[in-house]
Amino acid sequence: MAVALQVLRHLARAPSGPLLWGGPLARLASSMALAEQARQLFESTVGAVLPGPMLQRALSLDPDSGELKVRDRSFQLRQNLYLVGFGKAVLGMAAAAEELLGQHLVQGVISVPKGIRAAMEHAGKQEMLLKPHSRIQVFEGAEDNLPDRDALRAALAIRQLAEGLTADDLLLVLISGWGTAAAHGADRHQCHGRPLPVPASAVMM
Numbered sequence: 199m200a201v202a203l204q205v206l207r208h209l210a211r212a213p214s215g216p217l218l219w220g221g222p223l224a225r226l227a228s229s230m231a232l233a234e235q236a237r238q239l240f241e242s243t244v245g246a247v248l249p250g251p252m253l254q255r256a257l258s259l260d261p262d263s264g265e266l267k268v269r270d271r272s273f274q275l276r277q278n279l280y281l282v283g284f285g286k287a288v289l290g291m292a293a294a295a296e297e298l299l300g301q302h303l304v305q306g307v308i309s310v311p312k313g314i315r316a317a318m319e320h321a322g323k324q325e326m327l328l329k330p331h332s333r334i335q336v337f338e339g340a341e342d343n344l345p346d347r348d349a350l351r352a353a354l355a356i357r358q359l360a361e362g363l364t365a366d367d368l369l370l371v372l373i374s375g376w377g378t379a380a381a382h383g384a385d386r387h388q389c390h391g392r393p394l395p396v397p398a399s400a401v402m403m
Contacts, residue, residue, distance in 0.1 A: 249290030249374070250325055259298055266302075266368075275299075278367050281306035281334060282356045285374025289314055290326035292334050292372060306334035307359050308372070309352030312341045 258267045264275045279302050283292055289310045296303055315338065318326045328334055337355060339348025363369060 249287045250294040253291050253294045253372075254298070257295065257298055259302075264302065266299075273368055275302040275368070277302055277304060279303050279370060280359060280363060280367060281370045281372065282308065282359060283372030283374070284309040284352070284356070285372070286311055286314070287374035288372050289318065289328070289336070290323075291374065293326060293328050295370065295372065296328065296332060296334055303333055305359065306332075307337070307352070307355045308334060309337045309339065309349060309356065311343070312338045312348065314338065 256269055259265070259275070260267075266273045266275050266279070279299060281292065281295060281299075281303060283306075288308050292306060292308050296306070315327060315336070318324075328336065335355065337348065337352030339346055339350075339352055341348075360369060
């Protein structure tokens with residue numbers, strides 16, 4: 199205890215400048231500040247591209263009129279909206295879309311990588327998961343990002359939903375990345391350059 203008090207008295211008499219800003223301590227403080235700035239920049243960047251926030255910036259719904267705005271286009275909802283999607287980030291996008299659309303969403307089918315729901319649950323990312331009584335059916339497949347039977351089943355389910363729509367229906371299409379496995383047999387231009395060949399109005403995201 200006596201030694202500690204002597205050290206404290208010595209520090210109190212010592213000039214504060216070199217202790218705080220000189221030598222290794224200054225370099226350590228500078229490194230810690232840079233690391234904190236880098237962490238904040240990383241978290242801000244990741245937060246800006248999370249599926250939920252991104253979708254909320256692209257979609258808005260007027261609850262009184264039932265008008266859905268997708269960027270600069272408007273659509274009238276009358277419980278006539280369907281949803282399909284495929285890709286790694288689509289699970290979170292679909293969860294955000296269902297939260298926004300509510301009763302206007304009739305049905306949905308999405309294709310996501312195998313094991314993604316368990317991974318989200320393990321990471322505590324509840325906002326990236328669909329609710330227990332969701333109207334969106336989830337197919338997991340494409341292990342190791344390669345087309346397989348499960349991915350084919352998902353693609354067929356998406357096709358079946360789309361082909362059953364009418365000209366009065368709206369189809370919201372969520373695509374993350376190229377959705378290669380779910381779009382088995384279609385190249386990238388077909389996935390992104392053309393709406394799905396269905397009579398409904400297809401809104402691509």
